[in-house]
Amino acid sequence: MEKIVVIEEWESSDLSLLETLDHVLNRGLVIAGEITIAVADIDLIYVGLNVLVSSVETAHEVLRKRETT
Amino acid sequence: MKLYVYCLVEGAATLDQPPHGVSNAPVRILPIDDFAVLVSELDNDAVPLTRDNALAHDAVVRSVLDRTTPLPFRFGTLVTAQQLRSYISTRKPALETNLALVRDCVEMSVKIIWTVLNDNKRERQPSENEQGAGARFLEERRQKLLGDEQRAAEAAEISGWLRETVSGVVRDERVTVRPSEKLVLAAAYLVERSKIKRFRDKIAEAGTARPKLHFLLSGPWPPYSFANIELEFETRLGVS
Secondary structure (H helix, E strand, O other): OEEEEEOOOOOOOOHHHHHHHHHHHHOOEOOOEEEEEEEOOOOHHHHHHOHHHHHHHHHHHHHHHHHHO | OEEEEEEEEEOOOOOOOOOOOHHHOOOEEEEEOOEEEEEEEEOOOOEEEOHHHHHHHHHHHHOOOOOOOOEEEOOOOEEOHHHHHHHHHHOHHHHHHHHHHHOOEEEEEEEEEEOOOOHHHHOOOOOOOOOOHHHHHHHHHHHHHHHHHHHHHHHHHHHHHHHHHHOOOOOEEEEEEOOOOOEEEEEEEEEEHHHHHHHHHHHHHHHHHOOOEEEEEEEEEOOHHHOOOOOOEEEEEEEO
16 A cells, blocks of 8 residues: 655745656556555645646746746 | 665666665665666655655656666555565566657657637626626626637647647657646657657747747656556545
């Protein structure tokens, strides 16, 4: 049985980290069995499943700010 | 004692400068059948999802990327040695096929976002004096559906156009079309190492051709999106 425990919050501005998270959390070989995801301080669904969208939205904000400065 | 598993490679692998793994654990190579598996031994039953651990997982997978193309495991794969051996021995043909697919390649990631609001979002909305509450609600629903349909149609067109644009320089692709307020699509491309520059040039040309779209390109990555041997597994959410 595998468990993932969230123990800290993420810096949403770190696009490189979000890209890495998008890859390591959502893709790759999975060994058959049960995966139990334990949620602690923050919403793991947000981190694990929507990191793709959040990274893009963060990128959009960065680009928008860059264009207005 | 369990094994935290990072990736699987063809044949024998060596680690010149073994990187630190998750929870700062040493990384070693475990030969199984005709493969080499990068693992760390951990005493705990859970792998904390921290920034350092996520980056460490990726760093270990990347540590062999210069010499070979690994099949990465998903973050959090913590199993017994017996489970790992059983997994590999029972899926050896599929693993070999998957390794052959990604051989000499890397993954390049492309995300496309809208840079302008959908046109029909700018349409004039009737004032309260012109419509009652019910009619306003229905009109708003209609506008939303029209917007969703328009975004979906545009995203499908963009997806097809992008496929043609990069068709000569990619070996395989995984494209997810997600028409939303900002995201058009997310794509992962399997690109031969010798064609990375050509791929980048193609994406740059695509960006020039479609100035209303932003192209976010990242890579090279280990082929996370192409390590896709389908297996039955169940995800459960719990609260710690």
